[in-house]
Amino acid sequence: xxxxxxxxxxxxxxxxxxxxxxxxxxxxxxxxxxxxxxxxxxxxxxxxxxxxxxxxxxxxxxxxxxxxxxxxxxxxxxxxxxxxxxxxxxxxxxxxxxxxxxxxxxxxxxxxxxxxxxxxxxxxxxxxxxxxxxxxxxxxxxxxxxxxxxxxxxxxxxxxxxxxxxxx
Amino acid sequence: xxxxxxxxxxxxxxxxxxxxxxxxxxxxxxxxxxxxxxxxxxxxxxxxxxxxxxxxxxxxxxxxxxxxxxxxxxxxxxxxxxxxxxxxxxxxxxxxxxxxxxxxxxxxxxxxxxxxxxxxxxxxxxxxxxxxxxxxxxxxxxxxxxxxxxxxxxxxxxxxxxxxxxxxxxxxxxxxxxxxxxxxxxxxxxxxxxxxxxxxxxxxxxxxxxxxxxxxxxxxxxxxxxxxxxxxxxxxxxxxxxxxxxxxxxxxxxxxxxxxxxxxxxxxxxxxxxxxxxxxxxxxxxxxxxxxxxxxxxxxxxxxxxxxxxxxxxxxxxxxxxxxxxxxxxxxxxxxxxxxxxxxxxxxxxxxxxxxxxxxxxxxxxxxxxxxxxxxxxxxxxxxxxxxxxxxxxxxxxxxxxxxxxxxxxxxxxxxxxxxxxxxxxxxxxxxxxxxxxxxxxxxxxxxxxxxxxxxxxxxxxxxxxxxxxxxxxxxxxxxxxxxxxxxxxxxxxxxxxxxxxxxxxxxxxxxxxxxxxxxxxxxxxxxxxxxxxxxxxxxxxxxxxxxxxxxxxxxxxxxxxxxxxxxxxxxxxxxxxxxxxxxxxx
Numbered sequence: 001x002x003x004x005x006x007x008x009x010x011x012x013x014x015x016x017x018x019x020x021x022x023x024x025x026x027x028x029x030x031x032x033x034x035x036x037x038x039x040x041x042x043x044x045x046x047x048x049x050x051x052x053x054x055x056x057x058x059x060x061x062x063x064x065x066x067x068x069x070x071x072x073x074x075x076x077x078x079x080x081x082x083x084x085x086x087x088x089x090x091x092x093x094x095x096x097x098x099x100x101x102x103x104x105x106x107x108x109x110x111x112x113x114x115x116x117x118x119x120x121x122x123x124x125x126x127x128x129x130x131x132x133x134x135x136x137x138x139x140x141x142x143x144x145x146x147x148x149x150x151x152x153x154x155x156x157x158x159x160x161x162x163x164x165x166x167x168x
Numbered sequence: 169x170x171x172x173x174x175x176x177x178x179x180x181x182x183x184x185x186x187x188x189x190x191x192x193x194x195x196x197x198x199x200x201x202x203x204x205x206x207x208x209x210x211x212x213x214x215x216x217x218x219x220x221x222x223x224x225x226x227x228x229x230x231x232x233x234x235x236x237x238x239x240x241x242x243x244x245x246x247x248x249x250x251x252x253x254x255x256x257x258x259x260x261x262x263x264x265x266x267x268x269x270x271x272x273x274x275x276x277x278x279x280x281x282x283x284x285x286x287x288x289x290x291x292x293x294x295x296x297x298x299x300x301x302x303x304x305x306x307x308x309x310x311x312x313x314x315x316x317x318x319x320x321x322x323x324x325x326x327x328x329x330x331x332x333x334x335x336x337x338x339x340x341x342x343x344x345x346x347x348x349x350x351x352x353x354x355x356x357x358x359x360x361x362x363x364x365x366x367x368x369x370x371x372x373x374x375x376x377x378x379x380x381x382x383x384x385x386x387x388x389x390x391x392x393x394x395x396x397x398x399x400x401x402x403x404x405x406x407x408x409x410x411x412x413x414x415x416x417x418x419x420x421x422x423x424x425x426x427x428x429x430x431x432x433x434x435x436x437x438x439x440x441x442x443x444x445x446x447x448x449x450x451x452x453x454x455x456x457x458x459x460x461x462x463x464x465x466x467x468x469x470x471x472x473x474x475x476x477x478x479x480x481x482x483x484x485x486x487x488x489x490x491x492x493x494x495x496x497x498x499x500x501x502x503x504x505x506x507x508x509x510x511x512x513x514x515x516x517x518x519x520x521x522x523x524x525x526x527x528x529x530x531x532x533x534x535x536x537x538x539x540x541x542x543x544x545x546x547x548x549x550x551x552x553x554x555x556x557x558x559x560x561x562x563x564x565x566x567x568x569x570x571x572x573x574x575x576x577x578x579x580x581x582x583x584x585x586x587x588x589x590x591x592x593x594x595x596x597x598x599x600x601x602x603x604x605x606x607x608x609x610x611x612x613x614x615x616x617x618x619x620x621x622x623x624x625x626x627x628x629x630x631x632x633x634x635x636x637x638x639x640x641x642x643x644x645x646x647x648x649x650x651x652x653x654x655x656x657x658x659x660x661x662x663x664x665x666x667x668x669x670x671x672x673x674x675x676x677x678x679x680x681x682x683x684x685x686x687x688x689x690x691x692x693x694x695x696x697x698x699x700x701x702x703x704x705x706x707x708x709x710x711x712x713x714x715x716x717x718x719x720x721x722x723x724x725x726x727x728x729x730x731x732x733x734x735x736x737x738x739x740x741x742x743x744x745x746x747x748x749x750x751x752x753x754x755x
Contacts, residue, residue: 026472029454030437034396068456068613069437071396083397087358088553088589089515091603100740104718125440125607126358127397129178130513130587131214131521140399142182148716148742 015039023054029065033072042073070124078113078120080158082106082138087126089133098134099123101148105155118162119155170203170247172196175219175282177210177368178400179522183217184235191236192220195243203247206291209369211282212273213266214522216258219282222246229260269520269539274501276509277362277485278525281369286404289411292372298417300491301379305425308491310340310384317487320495321507326352326443326480327555327584328660329506329573332487335477338467339385342475349382349390350471350478354448356395356440357556358607360587362511363481365523367394367401370485371408377484379422379429380491385477388428393448395436405433440557440611444659445470445478447613458613459659480585482511502528506572516553516589517544526571533567536590547592551675555584557604557611558664560671561597580671582664596693597676598683602630604668608661619662622653626669635696638684643673692754695739699755704729706751713743713752 018035022028032055036047043066052059066072084099103109106119113120129135132144136151143154174180174189189207196203211219216232220242223229229252231242238256245251258265275281284291292298304313318333339347351374355363366374374392382390394402409431412418420428434452441447442457449471451457470476486508490498499507506528512535515521519541526535532552536542543549551561560581562569569575576583591600609623626649629642650666657663673680682688689697702713702722709727721737724730732743744752 027434027452027454030451031435034435034437065454065456069439071436071438086607088556088587088600088603089359089521091358092516092589092591092595092600097741097745100718101742124397124438125356125611126360128355128361128364129182130359130361130515130589131179131523132182133515133521135182142178144179144182148745 010035010039012039019051019054029055029057029062030069033062033066037072040076042076045074076113078117079162080119080138082119082121082136083124083127084110084121085127085129085133085135085137086123087128087130087133087135089130090126090135093133095134098136098146098148098151101151102136102155105152118159169225170201171223172203172205172247173208173221173223173282173285174205175209175211175217175221176207177281177365178398179210179214180217180219181400185218187236188218188220188234188239191239192243195239196247199243199248201243201247206285207287208284209281209286210365210523212278212365212523212525213269213520215520216266222252224250227261229257229263231256232258232266266520268541269522269524272530272534272539273525274509274527275525276489276498277366277373277482277511278369278523279489280373281365281523284370286369286371287407289372289408289415292370296488296492297372298376300488301376301383301417302423303491304380304383305423305427310386313380313384313491314340316495317490320490320498321502321505322483322486322490322498323506323573324480325482325486325510325585327357327558327582329583332479332483335467335479336381336384338465339387339475339477342468344475346389346472346474347385347387348471348474348476349378349385349387350448350452350476351378351390351392351484352443352445352448352478352480353392353394353398353401354436354443355398355481355585356443357558357585357587359513359515359553359556359589360585361513361515362523362586364398364401366481366485366511367398368404371401371404372412373485373488374405374481375408375412375418375431377479377487378431379417380487381477381479381484382429383427385475387477388430390429390431391434391452391471392431393434393436393442393452396438402433402435409433439613440607441613441659441661444661447659448478449476456613458615459661461658482586503570503572503575505574510571510583510586512586512588514540514588514590517547517592517595518542518590519544528572529570531568531570532562535571535588536567540590543590543592547594549590550593550595551591551597553581553589553591553600553668554587555582555664555667556587557608558582558660558667559584559587560667561591561600561675562671563675580667580674582667594691594693596634596689596691597672597679598630598689599634599691599693601669601672602627602634605630605665608665612661612665616657616659616662618653618656619658619665622649622656623662623665625649626653626666630669633680633683634689634694636683636687636694638680640684642684643677643680647673695741698739699734700732700737700739700741700744701753701755702730702732703751703753706749708749708751710749712746712748716742716746718742 220231322332323329447457447459466476605627714722719738
């Protein structure tokens with residue numbers, strides 16, 4: 001593949017090594033939280049306490065940082081993360097109807113995960129692919145110039161891939 | 169020998185660029201062709217992606233809208249039998265279909281985007297890469313570099329437009345054992361994507377600009393604060409930094425001088441306010457990204473209390489070019505107070521969406537109609553939105569306005585980072601103001617009361633107006649709140665948050681009044697103020713709208729006229745979009 005090769009998920013051990021290596025570096029809290037989220041898929045409460053003890057920042061302050069940034073999650077995600085762009089270009093090109101179609105298709109609202117754990121739906125301020133508006137990003141792949149029809153096909157494709165994976 | 173380049177920026181990839189790349193590679197291998205294939209960044213013509221450039225003995229043919237199905241013919245006819253497929257080519261020696269888009273541009277920042285392979289440092293060096301930094305290190309004293317950059321007239325491309333040379337001078341003059349340099353790549357304005365394209369398409373030019381700035385101000389540790397929503401940009405930057413380190417361009421004794429520099433990437437964690445200098449520094453320090461009072465300015469007390477200089481991606485990308493070509497060359501472009509070029513991200517209701525770099529001083533009309541090809545679907549041009557949530561809307565009748573920092577500020581908008589969203593008659597200006605307020609309200613860090621609560625009250629008022637519940641005095645209240653928020657907020661976010669509302673009131677007051685007094689949305693956009701009905705003359709009873717309606721509000725059967733039950737209708741507009749006969753009427 002040229003550019004969009006699948007990123008391998010770092011293990012929990014990777015995170016722990018990162019934690020040991022960076023514990024004394026100033027400004028390391030956000031990278032550590034990012035590493036934790038990459039390994040666990042979210043930031044479990046026990047990890048907040050690990051970091052707190054090793055880095056020496058009160059857990060309450062860490063919680064403050066986590067809730068300040070929209071990237072951090074305190075709950076696990078579904079297998080596929082769908083980010084719907086709410087940028088200006090998407091807004092004027094009908095992002096609202098794409099969102100309602102997507103919610104209908106998945107049966108969940110923004111911020112929720114489907115019952116089968118396959119999709120989580122979040123909205124983001126702008127994905128920066130404004131020329132392709134309206135856009136969604138599934139994991140790290142952007143899908144642009146969407147219509148409700150195209151959207152259905154994309155969701156279907158991910159569902160089919162999952163079925164295929166289960167079967168093989 | 170032939171060479172092929174495939175545009176693989178985010179825009180290219182999402183149009184299927186990597187499928188095209190892989191298929192081309194496969195075909196070249198299976199035909200045993202001796203052809204080099206490389207990836208390149210965004211060529212700016214996002215509306216024509218996937219773009220594939222075939223270079224044969226220095227002669228280029230650019231194919232647009234390439235899909236996997238077209239590869240067979242391109243390989244067979246052009247690559248094997250030397251017969252370029254004319255009808256698919258948009259630019260070559262003989263063909264120039266997109267000349268209007270290209271000929272008015274002056275590419276300085278985007279000089280290498282879509283030309284070089286962004287993953288190869290050697291390729292960058294072929295195009296004068298790392299020449300400027302070597303010139304500076306060997307021959308130009310720091311004061312002279314500051315002088316050159318000041319004289320070039322380069323102003324901060326992040327939005328505020330402060331003279332870059334001045335900024336460097338402040339940081340240079342500070343005495344400290346440690347100084348920091350930060351590249352602001354937290355391109356948060358919705359509707360702006362020029363920094364992403366530069367980072368994806370030419371990361372080394374940004375690194376080179378940073379090296380020069382770091383050397384000048386006397387810093388040996390630099391950060392790039394890049395937003396996490398740009399995974400490809402981060403990947404390309406990481407790769408570029410690694411290449412520099414292994415070549416000795418970063419690290420100790422760079423190019424044989426006594427200059428040392430390390431550059432690290434800090435991934436943002438999703439907070440718009442972190443684009444503000446002091447908030448960004450808090451974020452790099454690992455804290456909540458909240459701004460603080462200035463002075464002391466970052467140049468005096470910045471990151472970890474040390475003198476810090478922050479510039480934007482586009483600003484840095486300009487620097488090597490200015491050193492290589494001289495400040496006179498740069499200052500010869502643009503207007504009296506805004507020199508050089510500016511990259512604009514064209515998006516919205518415009519035919520050619522993409523990136524265009526033009527000399528300052530071009531008019532809005534020239535950009536929208538000549539470069540951008542006018543409005544999509546034959547609609548009427550209504551306004552441009554510039555500067556994102558901190559900016560404002562400039563109406564179509566001011567289309568002759570020359571774009572430079574000061575002219576734009578005089579309209580109530582700001583240049584911002586260069587997002588230029590074109591709006592047509594179907595865009596409701598009240599709804600757009602509501603949209604931006606919703607954004608800034610969400611992103612307010614909560615430190616200043618007026619920004620935290622004032623924007624909330626403004627948002628509620630705008631929501632009421634778009635829902636048809638506006639009342640007398642609403643416009644005046646919005647203006648009053650706006651004034652207070654502007655004057656009582658610590659950072660740029662709050663100070664500029666009311667701009668979208670104020671400019672839309674200034675230029676489109678009648679739309680606010682129509683919503684408030686007549687309960688009508690002139691653009692037919694606000695759901696609460698429109699109704700969908702079916703034209704019984706045009707409806708052929710095809711069932712399309714009936715099937716797509718999620719509220720089961722449409723009744724009828726095959727070949728009988730359908731009817732929308734107004735009580736059930738959720739006004740999602742899907743029936744309107746799906747009808748091929750224009751039988752659904754929006755009113």
